[in-house]
Amino acid sequence: MNWISEWALPKIKTLFGAPREMPDNLWHKCPSCEKMIFQNDLEANLRVCTHCGHHMRLSSKQRLDATLDEGWQRADIEKVPLDPLRFKDQRRYADRLKEAQAKSGMEDAVMVGHGAIAGQRAVVAVFEFAFMAGSMGAGVGEALVTAARLAVLQDAPLVVFASSGGARMQEGAVSLMQMPRTVIATQMVKDAGLPFIVVLCDPTTGGVTASFAMLGDIQIAEPGALIGFAGARVIEQTVREKLPEGFQRAEYLLANGILDMVVKRAEMRPTLARLLALLRGEPRAEAA
Amino acid sequence: MRHFLDFEKPIAELEGKLEELRRTTDAGGLDLHEEIEKLRDKAEKLLAATYAKLTPWQKAQVARHPERPKCLHYVEALIEDWTPLAGDRAFGEDAAIISGLGRFRGRPVAVLGTEKGHDTETRVKHNFGMAKPEGYRKARRIMQLAGRFNLPILSFVDTSGAFPGIEAEARGQAEAIARSIEAGLEAPVPFVATIIGEGGSGGAIALATADRVLMLEHAIYSVISPEGCASILWRDATLAPQAAEALKLTAEDLKRLNLIDTVITEPLGGAHRDTAATLASVGDAVAAALDPLLKLDGPTLKARRRDKFLEMGRSAVA
Ligand SMILES: [Zn+2]
Numbered sequence: 001m002n003w004i005s006e007w008a009l010p011k012i013k014t015l016f017g018a019p020r021e022m023p024d025n026l027w028h029k030c031p032s033c034e035k036m037i038f039q040n041d042l043e044a045n046l047r048v049c050t051h052c053g054h055h056m057r058l059s060s061k062q063r064l065d066a067t068l069d070e071g072w073q074r075a076d077i078e079k080v081p082l083d084p085l086r087f088k089d090q091r092r093y094a095d096r097l098k099e100a101q102a103k104s105g106m107e108d109a110v111m112v113g114h115g116a117i118a119g120q121r122a123v124v125a126v127f128e129f130a131f132m133a134g135s136m137g138a139g140v141g142e143a144l145v146t147a148a149r150l151a152v153l154q155d156a157p158l159v160v161f162a163s164s165g166g167a168r169m170q171e172g173a174v175s176l177m178q179m180p181r182t183v184i185a186t187q188m189v190k191d192a193g194l195p196f197i198v199v200l201c202d203p204t205t206g207g208v209t210a211s212f213a214m215l216g217d218i219q220i221a222e223p224g225a226l227i228g229f230a231g232a233r234v235i236e237q238t239v240r241e242k243l244p245e246g247f248q249r250a251e252y253l254l255a256n257g258i259l260d261m262v263v264k265r266a267e268m269r270p271t272l273a274r275l276l277a278l279l280r281g282e283p284r285a286e287a288a
Numbered sequence: 289m290r291h292f293l294d295f296e297k298p299i300a301e302l303e304g305k306l307e308e309l310r311r312t313t314d315a316g317g318l319d320l321h322e323e324i325e326k327l328r329d330k331a332e333k334l335l336a337a338t339y340a341k342l343t344p345w346q347k348a349q350v351a352r353h354p355e356r357p358k359c360l361h362y363v364e365a366l367i368e369d370w371t372p373l374a375g376d377r378a379f380g381e382d383a384a385i386i387s388g389l390g391r392f393r394g395r396p397v398a399v400l401g402t403e404k405g406h407d408t409e410t411r412v413k414h415n416f417g418m419a420k421p422e423g424y425r426k427a428r429r430i431m432q433l434a435g436r437f438n439l440p441i442l443s444f445v446d447t448s449g450a451f452p453g454i455e456a457e458a459r460g461q462a463e464a465i466a467r468s469i470e471a472g473l474e475a476p477v478p479f480v481a482t483i484i485g486e487g488g489s490g491g492a493i494a495l496a497t498a499d500r501v502l503m504l505e506h507a508i509y510s511v512i513s514p515e516g517c518a519s520i521l522w523r524d525a526t527l528a529p530q531a532a533e534a535l536k537l538t539a540e541d542l543k544r545l546n547l548i549d550t551v552i553t554e555p556l557g558g559a560h561r562d563t564a565a566t567l568a569s570v571g572d573a574v575a576a577a578l579d580p581l582l583k584l585d586g587p588t589l590k591a592r593r594r595d596k597f598l599e600m601g602r603s604a605v606a
């Protein structure tokens with residue numbers, strides 16, 4: 001511990017709640033522009049590069065803190081049977097899962113929070129990409145169904161921040177069936193006349209994009225986020241063509257009519273607040 | 289000439305010998321009836337023994353057998369007054385997805401399916417059963433049409449997956465699949481899906497969010513191909529047999545996991561050895577699945593379908 005961590009850590013802790021693992025070196029190199037950023041500045045800027053605006057990944061906890069008003073609560077998610085296939089590749093899936101759980105303090109790759117966005121009630125589900133690449137198995141399906149039920153119960157809109165490598169292969173067809181299962185979750189929210197908003201974060205691919213994540217009443221993405229169904233390598237091998245510049249990036253999807261908007265992280269909370277107020281016929285939201 | 293799979297080589301040899309003996313006898317040479325009888329018995333026993341304990345990887349090969357009956361064979365055999373319908377009304381017509389109206393055992397129905405083709409020309413025509421966004425959007429349109437006119441939906445699924453291409457992505461492949469899943473779940477009519485060969489990932493579930501999901505004995509249904517899974521998790525596509533084992537993708541596995549409803553027995557040696565018998569037993573199984581659903585109204589069907597899919601992955605498996 002040097003003087004910087006002693007000084008900076010408590011401050012970051014108060015900003016973001018839970019203690020985060022800090023690198024020894026408190027400078028962070030932006031993977032896009034490769035310039036150095038003071039870790040503290042990076043966190044204060046919601047992990048958006050202060051030099052080039054590159055959006056780095058946020059933890060689910062950070063995302064909920066950045067989206068919901070202070071005092072939000074984490075929803076309990078019922079446990080589902082783990083490892084339905086007793087899957088083993090080079091390692092046992094059960095071991096991978098336990099490791100991911102221990103590291104993240106989460107049951108699975110989605111954290112659900114409920115509270116308010118600029119004073120308006122909301123349920124927010126966030127994918128934790130660090131948890132097995134945010135892949136979708138029964139646990140993730142359960143979290144999204146829980147979030148939908150909670151939204152209906154609280155007469156609150158549902159916002160999902162997606163970030164996922166797709167289906168969780170280690171759960172085989174059980175993970176495939178989470179596609180219809182999460183689509184049903186979106187139907188519950190819509191049937192109740194409540195807004196369902198999806199924010200696609202880097203990266204969102206495979207079975208997650210091909211289910212609930214493309215069914216938002218409003219589809220938003222973060223700048224530069226990779227969003228697609230098939231993986232770039234598979235496509236290249238199939239069509240034997242060079243992929244176009246910016247292929248499967250948020251801006252490409254916007255140009256192709258697949259998204260409503262690309263929103264910078266700093267603008268996300270006020271944008272969500274404005275949209276929810278407009279969709280629900282509320283008076284103008286307080287400044288977020 | 290029958291196409292033999294690698295693991296069928298010993299069977300192919302016996303059957304080859306059998307054919308030779310038959311020719312010799314027919315040519316008026318020696319009377320080899322006794323030998324023929326013995327050899328036939330031996331070949332049949334070997335076939336039965338082989339198919340009684342197919343590994344998941346062997347099943348994957350049977351499911352992809354070039355002579356296995358394809359979607360259009362079922363349509364031809366089971367649907368009268370077949371009236372194909374084309375187009376997504378937005379971009380184009382996708383021949384990888386078959387859709388139309390017809391009669392199943394006299395009753396008007398809407399039919400959907402993925403068609404792989406049975407020879408080079410038809411394989412290319414149907415893009416090997418890999419659909420593009422316009423295909424899934426057409427499927428959605430047909431499901432909505434079926435709902436409006438109270439027509440039960442029958443689907444026949446056989447695809448390695450949705451087409452991975454630049455144009456497909458640009459036109460919203462993911463959204464098209466998601467909407468097709470949604471349309472299937474929302475249809476206020478009976479919906480019976482049959483996995484006849486390969487049930488490949490999102491491209492398959494797009495047409496299979498049904499009240500009753502049937503699966504042929506040697507068909508496979510998986511979130512990813514064994515080859516794809518092996519190359520990602522084992523970093524070696526040649527380990528597909530191991531991945532097939534781990535993925536639990538056989539009809540028996542899916543039934544045990546409560547993800548499908550019925551396994552349809554195939555003729556000895558697989559569907560491709562007796563197409564007519566396969567088509568007939570699938571017809572009977574579809575009729576048996578459809579019949580009780582016809583008594584239920586739209587809201588009940590939808591509610592039950594939702595409840596069924598909501599349970600998937602929640603309950604402990606026997
Ligand atoms: Zn930068």
